Amino acid sequence: MKPRRYHGLKRPKLRQSWNKYNLYNLSRTPQPKMHISDGVTFFQQKWKAKGMLRDYHGEHVVERKWVRMFSRRLLSVAEMDTQYMAKSDGSELAAGRGSGRDGLPNWSNGSVYKRTMTPYMQMTFAPMERRLDIAVFRAMFASSTRQARQFCVHGAVRVNGKVMPYPAYRLNPGDMFQVDPERVLYATGAPKKDGGAGSSKKRSSAGDLEEDDPEAVLEEEAADAAEETPEAAEAAEEQDPETTDAAEPAVVDMKPTRKQIQELAARAKSILADDESLGVGQKRKLRQFVKDARPLLSRTGRPGATPGEIADELATMVSGLNLSESSDSSSSTENAATRKQPSSSSPSSANNDDPMSDLSESERKRLERRMAEYLREEEENPWDPSKPYRTPWRPREYMAPFAFIPKYLEVNHNVCAAVYLRHPVARVGTAEVPTPFPAAVNQLAFNWYLRRR
Known part of the structure; x- marks a missing residue:
């Protein structure tokens, strides 16, 4: 049987996920108005509201488990002024379900403002927020509740220092949970490009300035690679492709060549920015x-x-890059040949060939600061092809609309840890349970679960 699509566009269901299709469904799904139509019974309204909310709030949780978690208590707090509480005992604010007893409006005013109520019904699925997998998702350690559940089952989540493989664990106020940073980087980072080479948009990082000219260094690397290439070809010819125990190909270290490309690109950027x-x-x-x-x-x-191939292409690019006023190719060739012999060249000619010689002292200092920033960024966020996510790390697409953290969580993304401070509560005008549905739909679902079995 063909499996159902998790994110459908024809009959959309809102999910706890950062998927782009889910974001599209959130943007185009209108607010349901089930309590207006007269052709729908109250039972049908409650059934439909309960189905929509269960598709979003813990759809991976079995219904019987959620029914056992459901609580009729709706936690809320009243905003009380400290100066008023110092003068009074607060009995006036405690009257009328915790938000103050309703008084008659002053009809003599030009405009009568509607009183802001406390959305108690938005707290219907507040017990679901205590689950460990949903708390991991709310803390932005996973891109969906199903992925957070997978992290728990695989032992990547700790609660109070101990591995907690149960995603249904219900957190208590003060519990601290922590997720493996590599899993968090994988869940919230951009996916890796095809070919396993990491990001194709690798940012350039500045290295330390070398005394040798880049063209001479590149030519030396190209010569060394050309010397090693025939030996590698002979070794490849000796291997029999039909044998099953053929020797593994030798891994070539590309770090020197990659570092040289980064230094040249960073140097070109710094010249563009400062000169x-x-x-x-x-x-x-x-x-x-x-x-x-x-x-x-x-x-x-x-x-x-x-x-060898990379060095040849880079040498061709460097030879075509001529920053001097004259564009004579013969003079650039003579300069390259002269730079190969640093002992016979005079300091004045070396300074003329070096594009950094025209920089002033202040420009050199700015260049050094910029290069130090590039080096620091490279150390903090390096390029590593062995990682399962794109490096240097970049946040995944369509992440910004979901980048919020509820008030009942205290999150530190530097160590990928969070503390469950307290249970979510309702305040005047707001509720701390994130939900895309209005209070009327939550009220119908709450009434559905209120019935006695």
Whole structure:
């Protein structure tokens, strides 16, 4: 039998999920008006309201378990002024279901404002918020309640320092729960691109400035890779492809080449940001170089990449990048050959070839600060192809509309831990149980569960 679609667009059901289809359903689903039509009985209204709310609040929980969790008590608090409480005992505010006894409005006023009531009916599914899996979802440690349940079952959630594999565990005020940070990064981060190379939009990170010229370093790496390439080819020819015990291919270390691409791209960005004396053509060349360096950087993480091929392409890109006023290719070739022999070159010629020589002292300091920021960002959020999520880490798409935390939770995302402070309560005008349905629908569902079995 074909399984049902979890997020349907023809007959939408609202879910506790960050899925883009669920966000679309939330945006286009109108507020139900079941209590207006005369052709629907009260029983049918309650049944429909109960079905819609159960699709959102803990649809993965069996109905009989929720019925045992249901409570007729609706917790609420009244906002009391401290100065008033110092003068009075609060008996006036305690009258009339905790929000004050209704008084007659002053009809002589120009406009009579409607009194703000306490939405008690929005607290129908407040006991469901005590479940561990739903609390993990509310704390933004998982992208859906089903994923939070999976984290609990797999032992990635701890309650008060102990592994809690039961997603139905009901939290008490003061309980602290913690989720494995790697699971949180996977759940809230952007998915990995095809090919296992991480993000194709790898940001450039600045490295320390080296005394050697980048072109000379690239040419040396290309020469080393060219020397290693024939040996690797001979070893590949000796292997018999039909044998089952063929030797595994040697893993090539691409970190030096990747680091060189990052340094060159960061250096080009810093020159674009700080140097105001560049011409239009020079800036265009630098932007094109940074743009071409991104796909080249992503290729370094693929299995079939070799330092020789990457170095040849990078050397071609660097040779086409000429920031000097003259565009003579022969002079740039002579400068590259001269830079290969640092012992015979004079300091003045080296400074003329170096694009950083034209920077002033203040511009150099700004460049150093910018590079320090790039290095710090690279250390905090590095590129790691072994992670199951995209690196450097980026939040997943369509996450912003769901980025809220209820007041009854105290969350620290640095350590992926949260404290269940208290049970959710209703206040004047607001309720702490997140729900996309109005109070009238919650009231019908509450009346459904009030019936005696």
